[in-house]
Each structure stands twice: as C-alpha cells, then as structure tokens.
Amino acid sequence: MRCALIGNPSVGKSLIFNQLTGLGVEVSNYPGTTVELMSGTLCFERTALSIVDLPGIYSIDGGSAEEELVRTHLLTDPPDMLVVVLDATRMERNLYLLLQVIEYAIPTLVVLNMIDEAAAQGIVIDRQRLSSLLGLPVIETAASLGKNIGEIIPTLLSEGRTTTFSVPYAPQIQAAVRSLERFYGAERLPALQALQGIGASAELIEGARTIAAEIEARDHITPQQIIAANRHLAARQIAGEVVGSQEPDRRFSADRLLTRLMPGIPILLAVLLSMLFIVFTLGSFLEEAIVETFTLYVIDPFMALGLPPLAESLGQAALLAIVAGLGIAFPFVLIFYILLSIVEDTGYLTRAAFLADRAMHGLGLHGGAIIPMVMAFGCNVPAVMAASQMRTGRERTIAAFLITMVPCSARTVIITGIVAAFVGIWAALSIYAIVLVLILITGLLLARHIPGGQYGMILEMAPLRRPDPVLVLKKSWTRIGEFLFIAMPLLLVGSVILGALDYYGVTDAFAAMVAPISEGVLGLPSYAATALLFGILRKEMAFETLAVLAGTADLGAVMTGIQLYTFAVISVLFVPCISTIAVLWRQMGARVTIAVSAYTIMLGFLIGALIHLIAG
Numbered sequence: 001m002r003c004a005l006i007g008n009p010s011v012g013k014s015l016i017f018n019q020l021t022g023l024g025v026e027v028s029n030y031p032g033t034t035v036e037l038m039s040g041t042l043c044f045e046r047t048a049l050s051i052v053d054l055p056g057i058y059s060i061d062g063g064s065a066e067e068e069l070v071r072t073h074l075l076t077d078p079p080d081m082l083v084v085v086l087d088a089t090r091m092e093r094n095l096y097l098l099l100q101v102i103e104y105a106i107p108t109l110v111v112l113n114m115i116d117e118a119a120a121q122g123i124v125i126d127r128q129r130l131s132s133l134l135g136l137p138v139i140e141t142a143a144s145l146g147k148n149i150g151e152i153i154p155t156l157l158s159e160g161r162t163t164t165f166s167v168p169y170a171p172q173i174q175a176a177v178r179s180l181e182r183f184y185g186a187e188r189l190p191a192l193q194a195l196q197g198i199g200a201s202a203e204l205i206e207g208a209r210t211i212a213a214e215i216e217a218r219d220h221i222t223p224q225q226i227i228a229a230n231r232h233l234a235a236r237q238i239a240g241e242v243v244g245s246q247e248p249d250r251r252f253s254a255d256r257l258l259t260r261l262m263p264g265i266p267i268l269l270a271v272l273l274s275m276l277f278i279v280f281t282l283g284s285f286l287e288e289a290i291v292e293t294f295t296l297y298v299i300d301p302f303m304a305l306g307l308p309p310l311a312e313s314l315g316q317a318a319l320l321a322i323v324a325g326l327g328i329a330f331p332f333v334l335i336f337y338i339l340l341s342i343v344e345d346t347g348y349l350t351r352a353a354f355l356a357d358r359a360m361h362g363l364g365l366h367g368g369a370i371i372p373m374v375m376a377f378g379c380n381v382p383a384v385m386a387a388s389q390m391r392t393g394r395e396r397t398i399a400a401f402l403i404t405m406v407p408c409s410a411r412t413v414i415i416t417g418i419v420a421a422f423v424g425i426w427a428a429l430s431i432y433a434i435v436l437v438l439i440l441i442t443g444l445l446l447a448r449h450i451p452g453g454q455y456g457m458i459l460e461m462a463p464l465r466r467p468d469p470v471l472v473l474k475k476s477w478t479r480i481g482e483f484l485f486i487a488m489p490l491l492l493v494g495s496v497i498l499g500a501l502d503y504y505g506v507t508d509a510f511a512a513m514v515a516p517i518s519e520g521v522l523g524l525p526s527y528a529a530t531a532l533l534f535g536i537l538r539k540e541m542a543f544e545t546l547a548v549l550a551g552t553a554d555l556g557a558v559m560t561g562i563q564l565y566t567f568a569v570i571s572v573l574f575v576p577c578i579s580t581i582a583v584l585w586r587q588m589g590a591r592v593t594i595a596v597s598a599y600t601i602m603l604g605f606l607i608g609a610l611i612h613l614i615a616g
Contacts (some may be wrong), residue, residue: 002050003156006070006101007085008094009056010350012113012143014038016085017053018471019149024298037069044153058093059102061196061224064392071198074104081160082108083152088118088140091243099167099303102134103189107160108153109137111152116142124244133238135163144465170217170226176211183207195223211463215420223369255466258351268352275339287331296321310503317499318492330332337476339383340375344475345467363440364398364447365390372399380580388587395423398446400588404576404596405603407432407438410539411572417543422556431569437575438603507533522605523612525559535571537578542571562615566608573604 007013021040038053054073055066062068073079084101086094101108112125131138137159141148152171169177173195180191184204193199194208212223219226258264299319307315343349349371356370363369369390376383380403387399407415420428462611507530513517515526522528528546546555546567555564575597576584584593 001049001081002079003081003083004052004054004073004079005083005085006054006097007088008058008090008097010347011085011087013056013085014053015143015471016083016111016141016152017051017144018112018474019143020152020498021051042153042194047157049153054228058097061193061198064252071609074101074106078104078106080104080107081156083111083156083476084108085111085113088112088115089123091125092232092235092239095238096231098134099234102136102165103161103167105162105189107162107545108161109139109152109156110134112138112140113143115140116145116147126242126244130238130242133165133241144468158364167231169230170543172215172304173223173226173230174470176208176215176223179211180204180208191228196227197224200301205486210537224252225365248329251361258348261355264351264355271348271352275336275343275374278335278339278548283331283335285331286335290331291323291589294326299323310500313503314496314499317502322492334476334480336379337480338472340371341472341475342467345465346473347464362447363402363443364450365395365402365443369395369399372403373406376403376408376421380404380406380408380576381411381583384580384583384587394450396588397450397592398443400584400592401446401596401599402439402443404580404600405435405442405586406470407435407572408539410577414539414543414568414571418546418555418564422564423561427561427565431565431572434607435572440608442599517605521612522566522608523615524567524608526561528563531567532571532574535577536575536581539571539577542567562611566611566615569611570604570608572608573600575601575604 005013005017017038017040021042027393039050041048041050043049052073054070057064057067057070060067060071060074082101082104084098086098098110110130112127112130115125118125125140127140129140137155139151140157141152143149155496173192176195177188177191180186180194181188182199184191184207186201186204190199190201190204191208193480194201194204195212197205197209197212201206215226217224253274258267278313302315302319303312305312351543353370360369369387372383372386375386383401383403383406387396387403390396390399415428415431419431511530512531514529518524518526518529531546559567575581581593581597584596
C-alpha cells in the first residue's frame with residue numbers, strides 16, 4: 001500500500017515521516033523536476049506500506065514547482081491513502097489545504113499535530129466535532145514529543161476513508177461546473193481546476209475559459225478568486241466551530257527581539273559570524289589532521305612503491321582527489337550542516353529570512369535566499385543544492401550566479417595563505433570587499449535583465465523549539481551523503497584526467513600557450529596559469545600547485561606582492577571548482593552552468609587585468 005504525507009510548511013510533517021520510517025529513507029528527484037521527495041517503508045501487522053513525504057505547500061492550485069508536483073502526484077499517480085498533517089495552532093490556514101485535498105477523493109486521515117503547543121497557547125480544539133464536520137477520522141499528535149505517533153498507521157488502515165463533505169461554492173461556480181460536466185463529460189475536480197486555468201485537457205480549459213470570461217464580465221471577479229474565497233470562508237467557519245477561545249498570551253516573546261531591525265540585525269550578524277567562525281576554526285583543525293594522517297599512512301607509502309611513472313602519476317592524482325574530497329566534506333561541510341540543522345530546527349532561519357527580505361529583493365531574490373548564501377561560505381556545493389529549491393527559474397538562476405561568487409572555505413585558504421601571509425591582513429580583507437561589491441553589482445544587473453516576475457515571500461513563522469540532537473545528526477548525514485555520492489566521484493574522475501594531462505606534458509604546453517595572457521595581461525608568471533587550472537579541481541589546490549611550480553613555499557621570495565594579490569583575486573573569482581560545476585549541471589542544467597562558468601572566468605580575468613593595469 002502507498003501512503004503520502006501532505007501539509008503546510010513547518011507543521012511537523014517531516015518529523016512525523018522520520019518517526020514512522022526510521023532509517024530506511026531514500027531521497028530522489030521527482031521525474032521531470034528538481035524537487036526532491038523523501039520516501040520510506042514500514043511494516044505494520046504484516047502489511048507493508050510505502051510512505052512519501054510530499055513537499056510542504058499552502059495550496060495545491062498554485063504555480064510553484066512544489067505545488068505542481070503535488071497536484072501531478074495526486075492526479076496521475078494517486079496514493080492509496082493520504083495523511084493530512086495540520087498545525088493545531090493555525091487551524092484556519094491549514095484547513096484551506098485540507099479542503100482542497102478532500103476534493104481528490106482519496107481515503108484520508110487528518111492528524112492534528114502540535115497539540116502540545118496549542119495547549120500552551122490556550123487553544124482548545126474539539127476533535128470529535130472536527131471529525132463530524134469533515135466526515136474523516138481525526139487524531140491528535142505532538143510529534144516533537146512522540147505523542148500518539150504510533151496511532152497514525154493503525155487508524156489510517158482501519159478508519160481512513162473518503163468523505164461526502166464539499167465546499168459550498170457560489171451559485172455561478174456550481175453552474176459553471178455543471179455546464180462543464182454536461183458538455184465535456186468532465187468530473188467535478190477537473191472542472192474546478194479548468195475554471196482556474198489548470199489541468200491536462202486543452203479542450204476543457206478552452207471551454208472553461210469562455211465561461212470564466214462571462215463570470216468575470218458579469219461579477220467583476222475571476223472564478224479563481226471566487227473559488228479561493230469560498231474555500232477560505234469554509235475553512236473559517238469550520239475553525240470557528242471547533243477552535244475554542246484563546247487566552248491572551250502575555251508571556252515574553254523572543255520574536256519581539258528577533259524580527260525587529262534592532263536588535264534583530266545585530267543578532268543575525270552575530271549568529272552568522274559565529275557559525276562561520278566555528279566552521280572555519282574547527283574545520284581547519286580537523287582538515288589538517290585528516291590530510292596529515294592520509295598523507296602519512298596512504299600517500300607516502302604509495303609513493304614508496306616505485307610504480308611506473310604513469311601509474312604513479314594517476315594514482316597520486318586519485319589519492320589527492322580523495323583527500324581533497326574528505327578534507328571538504330567532513331571538516332567543513334559536515335560541521336556547517338550540523339550548525340545549519342540546529343539553526344533550522346530552532347526555527348530561527350525563518351526570522352533571518354524575514355529580516356533579509358527587503359535587502360534581497362534588490363538582487364531579484366527574496367529573504368529565503370539568505371540561507372543558501374550563508375551556506376556558500378562553507379561550501380558552494382550544498383548552497384547550490386539549497387538554491388535549486390527556490391520557487392522560480394529566475395530566482396534559481398540569479399542565486400546560482402551569486403552563490404558561486406561567495407568565497408567558500410577553500411577560497412578563504414587562498415586569501416589567508418597567500419595574501420594575508422605574504423602581503424598583509426588588510427589586503428586580504430580588501431578581497432572580501434571586492435567580492436561583495438561584485439556580488440551586489442551582479443545581482444542588480446541580473447535582476448534587471450533576466451525576465452520573470454518579482455515574487456514576494458509568504459513566510460509562516462515556525463515556533464522556536466529546542467532541536468533534537470538525533471534528528472540534527474540524521475538530517476546532516478542525509479545532506480552530506482548527497483555531496484559524497486554526487487560530487488566525490490566526479491572529483492575523482494577530474495583529478496585523474498588532470499593527472500594524465502600533467503604526465504603527458506599538456507599542462508606545460510598549456511602554460512606556454514597562455515604565457516602572453518598570463519604575463520602580458522595579468523602580470524603573472526607563466527606557471528600561474530597552470531595553478532589556476534588545477535584550482536578547478538579544488539580551489540586551494542591552486543595555492544598548493546603554485547607553490548610546487550614556483551619551487552618554494554615562500555611565495556613572497558619569487559613573486560611580488562601585487563602578483564600574489566592578483567593571483568588570489570583571480571583564483572577567488574575564477575570558474576567554480578569541479579564539484580560545484582557538477583552539482584550546478586545536475587540541479588540547474590547545462591545552460592546555467594555554462595553561463596556561470598563563462599561569467600566567472602571573464603570576471604576573474606577582467607578584475608585581474610584591471611589590478612595589473614592600475615598597479616603598472
């Protein structure tokens with residue numbers, strides 16, 4: 001049997017899914033989309049159930065990727081049963097989606113979650129009355145406490161059913177539905193969807209468009225607006241009958257501090273800087289330990305084997321790729337994911353998005369984009385994955401450009417290892433300033449020239465909670481798994497290819513070929529171009545390769561300060577690493593990936609050339 005969980009964002013749906021399915025969870029993209037679905041299995045009294053956690057949505061009839069996915073899933077591949085999860089503290093808002101789900105005529109169970117938080121706020125819900133009004137079984141749960149989760153599957157199997165309840169639509173809508181049923185042989189749900197301009201039948205939509213135009217001309221309101229208003233009214237009436245009066249909450253609210261400009265902005269900056277400080281300090285410590293251990297016990301013994309030159313070169317390249325991937329994944333990305341999961345589960349990220357919303361609109365994004373932008377400071381790879389879930393293609397494209405320009409931890413190694421060490425700390429900080437200005441300029445230009453509407457952010461504040469350590473670690477490991485199984489293989493292949501190119505002298509030929517640009521335009525030694533090429537594999541490898549080709553780790557002895565500064569700026573702005581390119585290709589497509597790569601190459605060389613020109 002197949003079951004699906006559906007509900008608004010932040011209703012505890014995914015927490016219930018994790019508690020039902022345990023560890024046997026698979027994450028995959030829904031066919032033809034970039035939206036990810038989590039699925040799992042369980043067995044109850046010899047009955048096997050496959051459970052899918054559908055994306056959190058506020059409406060099934062909208063145009064976002066998540067809403068279209070849920071609508072398509074329910075229409076073309078309907079599950080045997082549905083569990084609709086409601087937030088007991090926001091009944092009217094949640095009932096709107098439930099009333100839409102009911103029209104799909106799939107056996108349903110209603111789960112009133114967060115009943116503990118409702119009680120704490122003085123909200124009393126008459127569960128029996130709600131069940132009677134809807135004609136569906138209703139149970140109360142508190143997923144954060146694990147309360148009554150064990151009742152969901154038994155109740156679903158024994159009492160889950162469809163209902164005869166229907167929204168009392170306005171007379172003109174009912175008449176339009178009857179006309180479409182009579183003339184086109186349509187059922188009630190396709191007819192309602194056709195009146196709203198959605199559905200699979202072009203003939204039905206064309207007929208509905210004619211009727212819709214007549215209704216709008218007569219009533220000065222579209223059928224879509226009438227249908228939405230009818231559903232909202234029905235949800236309000238049901239909520240009015242089942243929700244008891246709420247006592248005024250006179251307790252101190254942290255939101256009064258977190259959602260105001262003062263002190264909200266300083267708190268946000270403190271949280272972000274603290275996260276980056278922990279990631280960088282702890283990650284650097286762990287990375288050094290991992291690299292030293294791997295070098296001592298794996299790379300050095302391998303080099304001592306005395307293999308043929310080609311085998312040794314390719315093997316060394318593969319081992320460097322492994323240590324590079326582990327050096328990124330575990331020290332930096334995993335720590336960042338743990339911190340991000342903690343912040344997510346506390347509910348603070350919704351406050352951060354709210355504060356950043358106005359500023360992000362100038363860049364063609366909304367406040368929710370602050371989350372992948374922050375993630376990019378740890379690693380661009382997970383940030384691109386997060387950006388792929390944004391609402392529109394326009395927002396995803398803009399976010400992809402800006403994220404790949406954010407200095408990740410590997411780029412920070414270049415800034416600190418080259419500029420701060422051999423030029424000065426203020427010179428290193430100026431690189432961050434240059435990158436920030438370029439990000440702002442790029443965002444403003446893209447927002448003006450990429451077609452598409454500017455959407456606002458509908459954000460429901462998740463309540464502040466204490467995160468569950470087990471769930472935090474589980475979520476972090478799930479995310480890091482995507483990096484390990486997607487980026488690592490490509491990193492390994494790319495490293496072996498570059499190793500082969502180096503062995504056959506292609507990199508030397510490349511250095512000779514680009515010497516006029518490297519020396520004449522950028523003012524860098526010819527071998528610096530080869531170091532930039534290796535930086536595609538992993539950004540900090542540009543630093544390591546430069547030291548090898550220069551013949552010394554004391555770069556200040558062989559290159560001038562302005563050369564080191566120029567090299568660092570180009571490395572930071574240059575084409576993203578191969579891991580980021582691979583994830584960009586998978587999540588955003590070839591067109592965006594090529595555009596981002598070309599833009600960053602052009603930007604890096606342009607700024608490098610300007611620095612050389614200004615410095616004489």
